[in-house]
Amino acid sequence: MHLPSIVIALILLIIIWFYIDLTLGRKKHRSFFQKRETPILYGNFDIFPHGKELFADYFQELRNAQNHIHILFYIVRDDQFSQQFFDILKAKAREGIEVRLLVDQIGSHKVKKPAIRELRNAGVQFAFSNRIRLPFLFYSSQVRNHRKISIIDGKIGYLGGYNIGKEYIDQDPKLSPWRDYHLKITGESVPFLQREFFIDWNEYASDHVIVDSRYAPRQPKGTVPHQFVPTEAGFLEEKYFHFIENAKKSITIGTPYFIPSKKLIDELLRAAKRGIKITIVVPYITDHMLVQEASYRYLRKMLLAGAQVFQYKNGFYHAKSIIIDDHLCDIGTANFDKRSLFLNKEINCYFFDPAFVERFRGVLHKDILDSKPLKLEDLNKPNFLRSIKEGIAGAFSFFL
CATH class of the missing domain: 3.30.870.10 (Endonuclease Chain A)
Known part of the structure; x- marks a missing residue:
């Protein structure tokens, strides 16, 4: 067997091993993690x-x-x-x-x-x-x-x-x-x-x-x-889906990495279609390779659906929050990305007090004032290098 064939075979074996390891490991993880959350x-x-x-x-x-x-x-x-x-x-x-x-x-x-x-x-x-x-x-x-x-x-x-x-x-x-x-x-x-x-x-x-x-x-x-809710092994996706599904007027998401699952992006698009005002705050600069490019495919969809997207410019935006209507907000450790949804151990605090939600909305509003609106035409301008990065980021988005 020629050397190139051996290299290709080894690469295929590694990919297969990664897939089996990831699939079986996640299955086992889900089997022993018991959902838990505090009462109110x-x-x-x-x-x-x-x-x-x-x-x-x-x-x-x-x-x-x-x-x-x-x-x-x-x-x-x-x-x-x-x-x-x-x-x-x-x-x-x-x-x-x-x-x-x-x-x-x-x-x-x-x-x-x-x-x-x-x-x-x-x-x-x-x-x-x-x-x-x-x-x-x-x-x-x-x-x-x-x-x-x-x-x-x-x-x-x-x-x-x-x-x-x-x-x-x-x-x-x-x-x-x-x-x-x-x-x-x-x-x-x-x-x-x-x-x-x-x-x-x-x-x-x-x-x-x-x-x-x-x-x-x-x-x-x-x-x-x-309420405190610790999550791991994919259970955060269910929580976020429930929040989005039940929104009546508005959804505001602050996150350093906007890389949602298919289930969540589809539900956000359905929310936009039924008239929910959606606002997303993300960084203008990035702290990790490819995470910004990985977000663009999702941000394009949200902009096409009528959402507002803001890029924070007064430094680096690493905050994690969600506000639903005027009665619920989430502050915690989880980013709005696949790594936090499916891989990481996270813990979030959900608030059910309109006065606190309004108080926190003021903090987030200050961040929006320090941000630049992202326009669809900005993301659609031809950029060969960015397109290559987006393609690579899409392939590895589960791990970013």
Whole structure:
């Protein structure tokens, strides 16, 4: 057999292996994941759209911790800002505070062994989430823990789009200022957020923790009705479909990556056809190769259907949100893309309070004012290089 034939055969075998691994891995994942969501609970919320303000508040609350600190992030970098974060955790652990840090193995691959050793020597309990495991090596390499959760003393929670790295506090010249949404939470739902953390912790850490009143003390009610919904293995698509299907007047989507499934894009087009006003906010600049080109085929369809699309120009837009009519909004960790829909572990907070929805609409309106309308003629201008990128992006859109 000639060398070219051998190479082609090997490539075909790899493709077949990828397909079988992905298909069987996803099937197994769906078989053991049980859908779970909190009941409607009541809490109080601060919204942080700027990283500097968020982390000033967050770091201060970490320093004030009295009993325990439990943290899950997708990305922790190896830079000065991350070192400041580590220094706070080590100092609290030396005080005798229980500190647990869980980070995604691939998203936080820059956290090296010396840094982990220092954390553990100081008393911080550290673990990698979503390690690559047999028998489905390819599938497990793609299923990332994209959740960002922090719980302090079982009384204060944080949830949203920010990670730990210099870009999130506007120290990356290309992506600054970084625009995102992160929630600070108090009220009766924080213990539920604590339980979600330990579900992930118990899957990957060496010790198995039973959550009791030490970690999840009963908290007084707040004023804003909401619900936490963790998703993985494709169940987020069902949630989003239900929201779109039941919209009566308007749908507003903010996302850094607009790469919906066929089921969701079809339902959005049906919503537009029945007169629903649809607004989509996406970045003008991109932080990952091909994700922008992957979105164009869907944005063309939405523009043809009468939707408004805005490209955020005052920095990089990484926020994740959905507003339905005047009574529901979603803020969380999930992007409006196939990776968040079908692969990643995510957690979103859904709000059912018209006053809070109106409050958040003001935040999103500010972002629209800082955006440029995207026109269909812009996307339809002949551009050979962009067309090539769109073709490649379309082939790999499931993984972008």
